Amino acid sequence: MAALRNVMRGLCSGHLSLYGIKSLQYKPTGILCQLPCKSSYQRRLFTNKNMMVELDSNTGVAVIQMKKPPVNSLSLEFLTEFAINMEKLEMDRECRGVVLTSSIPKIFSAGLDINEMYGKTPEHTGEFWRAVQEIWLKLYGSNLVTIAAINGASPAGGCLLAMACDYRIMADNPKYAIGLNETKLGIVAPFWFKDTMINVIGRRATEHSLQLGLMYSTSEALKIGLVDQLVAQDKIMTTALSVMSEWLAIPGHARQITKSMMRKPTLDRLLTNRESDIQNFVNFISKDSIQKSLQLYLEMLRQRKG
DSSP: OHHHHHHHHHHHHTOOOSSSSOOOOOOOOOOOOOSOOTTTOOEEEEEOSSEEEEEETTTTEEEEEEOOTTTTEEOHHHHHHHHHHHHHHHHOTTOOEEEEEESSTEESOOEEOGGGTSSOOHHHHHHHHHHHHHHHHHHHTOSSEEEEEEOEEEETHHHHHHHHSSEEEEEOOTTOEEEOOGGGGTOOOOHHHHHHHHHHHOHHHHHHHHHHTOOEEHHHHHHHTSSSEEEOGGGHHHHHHHHHHHHHTSOHHHHHHHHHHHHHHHHHHHHHTHHHHHHHHHHHHTSHHHHHHHHHHHHHHHHHHO
């Protein structure tokens, strides 16, 4: 009991985090009011090149909208900007939860930017991969409640962003799909992609998914637990805010400690092996055969655009 009291004291004072980043100071929890709370509604809006962030100071909920046309690809610039925004929200005493979504129709995120991996120096590739690691660490290890409002297709790295959140709501559209399809591009998903997916849908389903590079329809994703809820396209944000109110009704310290117990081993595994993971990725991507696969994929994309 003494150890638990120390942990709770650390959370309340802002000295304990899930994986080393200073946590928010504890804020008394309450039911999130139905948005918008017009009588006392206050918002802070700040926009960057690749995303817009709106924080409702009354409810403590921030909405991050990714806005990098055409498909919210995860470039080095995008990932750096995303990590900075998450860090700001994590340290903001008024912020208690984050809804992650997209401002681009039919696309949540198409995943890693292939241009960051094709024809680049090992130094650049390593810097890019470190940025991929960093945004996963910040999302997966966040003290905030994180909800993915998946309002479009979400392959590869886009799926990883969604899986890193606490809860996933997806627009029920037969044209949308979600999954880690790296093997179809000749790329191998790293161990922490795999670990994240195992924690969401289980080992056997993950093995099947990763080997075949499966993309799941919305109904299939719901069936295997890759997403938690399907709603109509025009209801996705109102649903996300409603779900957020349920999560924020839980005492923050209890939820954060529980989240840490569940996720810390997965986070620690990457933190312990971070440098070797970067080197392994650089060595793999630099292979002639992999560069050729990436070249063919980029050519296919250019032909589609043409």
